[in-house]
């Protein structure tokens with residue numbers, strides 16, 4: 004047992020009050036142990052020795068497979084159960100006392116039913132297994148914006164991943180004792196039976212219970228469950244924002260840096276944008292892009308009224324397929340060592356392999372079978388890497404600033420094959436909130452279910468907002484209070500397709516051309532044309548030197564299709580009405596204003 008917690012037991016009754024938080028932690032651990040009946044309890048300290056012992060155990064039982072030590076030092080392959088490869092939105096619940104507080108955007112169960120359901124699954128589920136207790140901090144350990152939690156799990160794979168993704172161990176436990184509060188997460192991989200799998204949240208109790216999956220977003224409870232679903236609920240009560248956003252810094256040739264936060268749905272380009280390498284021409288002039296975070300952003304107004312953002316995570320849990328020396332060399336450099344690969348293929352010399360990788364050939368697929376193209380891709384489309392952010396060559400020296408970084412622009416974006424141009428700017432905050440609320444995107448392999456189906460995914464938070472979207476939009480609107488100096492809001496679409504079904508915009512490094520225009524707008528330098536949907540750049544307002552665009556590409560990326568947008572605004576109006584009377588009138592008014600200006 005951890006020394007700090009052990010001390011609680013030894014304390015004389017008169018000083019025990021000082022350790023009340025740790026006492027209640029210990030009581031909860033005891034309660035869980037009585038229910039799940041593990042063979043042993045291990046309090047994680049986050050040390051290298053602890054990790055080495057866990058990894059050795061996982062290597063021995065086949066949970067981890069060692070990759071080539073020369074080409075991929077310290078790196079491992081994990082093959083999940085083939086039915087457990089992505090988030091399960093249909094099995095994810097938000098349990099609030101009132102159903103309306105969870106909203107039409109969440110599956111709901113009453114807290115009593117939710118606990119009963121989960122506790123019956125947890126009964127005796129850890130028999131013969133070790134129960135790990137993981138104290139962790141989301142965000143830099145010394146940042147006032149950070150928050151702590153404790154995850155109890157029976158999966159050593161989860162422990163190894165949480166060690167990379169969070170600040171885990173002794174320092175987190177000390178912060179928990181100081182702060183007097185923490186999020187409780189209980190997880191078991193159970194039998195990995197898709198029919199006995201639930202990811203359940205109790206935001207009013209700051210509690211998470213997850214059963215039956217070992218996959219990242221379902222099992223690493225610090226990530227989506229805590230840092231988005233529970234944190235969004237806390238953020239609303241306390242006046243901040245917990246968002247599914249990357250954070251990056253753009254340094255211009257004069258050495259000035261602007262920070263941008265961008266919300267794209269799962270597997271829609273956050274990791275890639277966060278690690279962008281400037282294209283030819285920009286590099287020579289001295290443009291640089293710095294990575295702060297690739298998935299989650301917590302932000303709040305600072306004393307000067309600007310929004311300050313931290314990345315609550317310490318690592319990247321990124322999509323492997325498509326990562327190449329051409330698309331994302333920074334990611335490739337980051338994962339060159341000390342990386343856990345999940346569900347990738349393997350080459351003859353024990354290297355990790357996925358579709359889109361520049362060289363190598365797979366001999367084994369993600370299931371562990373001999374690779375045969377007839378059986379599908381070598382790597383699962385949602386294969387992932389887990390790696391420390393510190394290994395990223397573009398990791399910003401300000402990424403761990405306790406104050407966070409000031410945000411100049413917020414960017415929303417989705418996968419839209421048609422209609423939506425490359426970029427436009429919202430005219431003010433309220434319009435920006437509508438643009439976020441109306442976001443649409445085609446579904447991806449990050450969640451189980453059909454891929455490529457267009458759905459509304461407001462602010463990329465459809466699977467992650469822990470409360471009613473109507474209240475969430477009202478919360479966003481409330482930041483426009485006359486005191487805050489809010490960032491400009493933009494919308495991008497890297498995924499517009501031509502008649503031949505191919506992407507019209509080169510994307511990746513070339514996305515800096517669009518970011519540069521945004522910064523120009525923030526500084527009042529760049530030009531645009533006003534349209535009913537917002538301000539659009541003309542081709543000449545972007546630096547497109549060296550970019551080959553067809554006539555069709557120019558028309559579709561920079562044009563505005565009035566008839567198409569009329570239909571889109573009708574669909575947006577219908578969507579807002581699905582939330583009934585809780586939807587802020589300001590968003591209905593904004594939708595009506597734009598719809599009217601399209602006539």
Ligand SMILES: Nc1nc2c(ncn2[C@@H]2O[C@H](COP(=O)(O)OP(=O)(O)OP(=O)(O)O)[C@@H](O)[C@H]2O)c(=O)[nH]1
Nearest residue numbers: 269270271272273274275322325449497506510511
């Ligand atoms: N065409 C095009 N594809 C892109 C671009 N950026 C990223 N992608 C593709 O989008 C997919 C996923 O991108 P990621 O950056 O890993 O997605 P993410 O938003 O970080 O995803 P999560 O970790 O699931 O939240 C990969 O297949 C990329 O190759 C781009 O600018 N253009």
Ligand SMILES: O=C([O-])CC(=O)C(=O)O
Nearest residue numbers: 219220221227269298449
């Ligand atoms: O949660 C996960 O498993 C990975 C992720 O970032 C997402 O799906 O958005």
Ligand SMILES: [Mn+2]
Nearest residue numbers: 247269270298
């Ligand atoms: Mn994500």
